[in-house]
Amino acid sequence: MRVVFWSAGKPREDAIAVALGKAVRAGGDLFEIRAAENYRGPVGDVGCVFGVKGVARRLLDDYRAAGKGTLFFDKGHTRRRPDGVALWRVSADGFIPLEPFQRVPRPDDRAKAHGLSPSPRRIGDCLLFAGASQKHCDFHGLGDCTGYARRVIAEIKAYTNRPVIYRPKPSWRDAVPIDGTEFSRPPILLADELKRCFVLVTYSSNAAVDAVLAGVPAIVLGPGIARPVASRSVADVYDPYWPPDKVRHQWLADLAYCQWTTEEMASGAMWNVLRPQLEP
Numbered sequence: 001m002r003v004v005f006w007s008a009g010k011p012r013e014d015a016i017a018v019a020l021g022k023a024v025r026a027g028g029d030l031f032e033i034r035a036a037e038n039y040r041g042p043v044g045d046v047g048c049v050f051g052v053k054g055v056a057r058r059l060l061d062d063y064r065a066a067g068k069g070t071l072f073f074d075k076g077h078t079r080r081r082p083d084g085v086a087l088w089r090v091s092a093d094g095f096i097p098l099e100p101f102q103r104v105p106r107p108d109d110r111a112k113a114h115g116l117s118p119s120p121r122r123i124g125d126c127l128l129f130a131g132a133s134q135k136h137c138d139f140h141g142l143g144d145c146t147g148y149a150r151r152v153i154a155e156i157k158a159y160t161n162r163p164v165i166y167r168p169k170p171s172w173r174d175a176v177p178i179d180g181t182e183f184s185r186p187p188i189l190l191a192d193e194l195k196r197c198f199v200l201v202t203y204s205s206n207a208a209v210d211a212v213l214a215g216v217p218a219i220v221l222g223p224g225i226a227r228p229v230a231s232r233s234v235a236d237v238y239d240p241y242w243p244p245d246k247v248r249h250q251w252l253a254d255l256a257y258c259q260w261t262t263e264e265m266a267s268g269a270m271w272n273v274l275r276p277q278l279e280p
Contacts, residue, residue, distance in 0.1 A: 002032075003032075004034055004043050005034070006035070006048065006055065009036075017048070019266035027271060039058075042062050046278050049073070053135050056072070060094065069092065069278035070094070072094065075088065077206050078210075079206075086261065087259040087261060090259065092274050098225075098227060102228060113256070116255070118252065119213065119215040124216070127160065127162050127237060128193055129156065129200075131145065131167065132145060132202075133171065145168070165182045167184035168185075198240075199217045199219060199240045203220075203224070204221075206224075212248065212251075217230070217231065218240070219231040228251055
């Protein structure tokens with residue numbers, strides 16, 4: 001198997017690429033790093049890319065159309081372990097491994113190591129729409145990010161009179177308030193907002209993971225990792241799905257096998273789990 005990592009040259013990407021390359025080569029496969037700016041089409045059997053930017057969308061689509069595998073990397077679904085070590089999410093053959101990641105039930109060892117301890121169901125008064133950044137909306141073909149948020153919030157208001165909190169991606173500097181909502185931005189923490197929420201709505205933000213962990217139901221409209229334990233329509237804001245504890249715990253166990261440390265990438269622990277998914 002020949003694996004090609006298309007890097008944008010950022011230090012974190014190169015560190016991940018070097019770690020992955022160590023494991024791939026140790027396993028007897030071929031590995032190389034190429035500059036993402038030079039991407040013109042699929043090379044090798046598996047293409048790797050980091051984040052929803054640049055050539056990522058085209059690369060994923062190109063490799064899929066050519067019948068080749070992909071590995072998509074980004075910040076971890078739960079960002080860090082309790083000891084502060086960064087986690088990186090990794091998805092085989094797509095933006096989110098929605099179909100394969102729960103195909104094999106995983107043990108809860110990694111979920112415990114990642115500190116994923118779910119809270120009981122919480123009942124609040126507000127609804128929270130967790131928005132994204134413009135590059136995220138571009139990646140998913142959602143159009144103008146604020147325009148998309150306005151459309152979803154209008155739909156929410158058609159179903160409920162509960163107060164709506166609009167919280168765009170904290171790092172998106174161009175976010176603006178939306179009439180009829182409460183605008184939530186740092187230094188206010190998402191964890192504090194969730195304490196007064198009845199349900200969180202999002203397209204695919206990891207905020208839905210935070211919500212389900214915190215005991216708040218989620219509505220995931222797109223390819224988010226929380227989709228298996230969430231409602232999928234704004235029409236459900238009045239009575240959102242809440243997963244049984246057994247289902248929620250298994251989902252967290254499976255999710256923990258979708259995020260890894262750089263050290264685990266270098267050791268081969270991640271590659272041993274993901275390689276079988278990439279085989280023709």
